[in-house]
Amino acid sequence: MPPPGANLEQACAQMTGWIVRIDPALEVHAGMTYEDELWDIRNYGVFKEIQPGDEVFFWVNGSNDKTGFRGYGRITTPLEELTPESRAKANWLNRDEGGYTHRFRFTGLSPEPTSSPTRFGELKAMLATALFDRATGHRITDEDDLEKLRSMYDDAPFKGWDFEYPTSDDETAQDPHTDYTHTPGVDSREQTLSAITVRRGGRKFRRSLITAYEGRCAIPDFDAEGALEGAHIDPYNGDETDHVQNGLLLRADIHTLFDLHQLAIDDDYRVILSEELRGSMYSDLHGASISLPANNAKRPSLAALERHRTRCRWLTAAHYS
Template sequence: MTSWIVKIGKGTPQHWDFARDDGFWDVRQPGFFRRIEPGDDIYFWLSGTGLLSRVRATSALYELTPGSRSAHWIDRDDGGYTHRFDFETISEVPQRSLTWGELKREHGRNYAAQAPANEIDGPVAESHLRSLFDNRSDIAFASLPLPDDTQLEYSPGYTHGDDLRERAKREIAARRGQRRFRQSLLVAYEHSCAVTGSNVESVLEAAHIDRYFGDHSNHVTNGILLRADLHTLFDLQMWTVTDLLTIEVSPMLKRSEYASFDGRPLRVPANPRQRPDRAALGRHRKACQWTTQNA
């Protein structure tokens, strides 16, 4: 196996977010990319910034066809993309930053700064790159399909009908550690709470719709960006979302300041692929026993 550094242009930093969420990288000139094989480690580098992520190729380079899944590149309308390779993200947590010059000196290699890809030659250089990343997963899975009901029923630690409230109390303290999940929701919801519209980023949190049962729960459609208090109340089943994407507040909150949110439309992302999963919302609503009592 070989390792690679793939460059992202300084003018299109969003391309890493798109690539991470889609799970693939498109190229215009195959060149060195033709030598990428499944299992190769690839390090994305943003020009002018440094290392962004470590991923692992899950396919060799292949040619795009009219039936290939659409990408979200900023410059996609310019055309010219001809090939693609798929990958899985390993880490987005660089342990330290370094310049291109420092990288060349530490590896003793004259890597080409303008090249779209540089092959990393030698086990010492490969080991050095791996050491620059935390291997703990902290990833938002935006292209992985959400599990269906049967899969969820047998997922470890996840059973339909469980009382979410006790679990929610344990998770409230830990949720801010889900860094990439939160970041993906900040982007999707344009840094604003889906209920209040608040744009005070320090109080915005990533709320899971289906409860967290592992990294694969961190799918952008399994989340809503919420102000911290509304996140807590959502986890505690004190409000939910209807089939019409409006907010329904528990009778226990009807005499509180939260009563004003009842019937308010939920703000959803402009991108349909980032909107809350309707089936997951239905499961949350069903878990709120007061909705059945009110029916």
């Protein structure tokens, strides 16, 4: 297994958002895209750097009362070229004559903002990022700008976070001195298998991981606590799965890739990437050793990690090399 590359942290440190502009004459598309969790584009060049884990904000652009932000989500796939079969799955009013060439998919985080600029000039004044009047989309990498965009949505997972974390071992979701056990088939909430449940983890669950990992992402060594989430290894199935051994402290985009089963961890606690991700900005992660809690009793369960790997359909012996 090769050692991790020198640019590991650099490759993963920057979070990216995208503002997608919608013609006010096609405002109905804003509702369609949030319901179908996909977006088709014409201008491939503007969006060619989209990656899973990026955030997307949909903006209806006009000069009337329709102008403003609509849905907000997290991108789950790279751009894919449209085929006649995939194009037919969209419900756009101009599906056949719109000239769409590519698609990305996303998970919806909030359908409507509680507040929004009502003119494009107001949006440009609000953000430090340069926005161009005729562009079909805008890439946002400035963290302050991303926080301003997220702040408009009450349901945004980046709002209302608890920044006071315990330093003792007392506040854990489950007793850390008892081993995590998995009970198949127990589920205390309804789940849709085709969707990722976007959650930072329950407060105690996340706090237990913040304490165990000393406030640093397991993949890579990233220490901005506000961007870290409690990721379940076995899917969340009630309180018994809120156990520190069933968790990893991950940055939001890495959490998404883990939940999408595009990234796995082997028995030596090293990262395995899907073939798709090996050719992306995340490539330096492949083979990297994850950061582990100093307390062995809080390290992730190898059995749970193995079950997660069985859900990675792409994973074969070749991917371990």
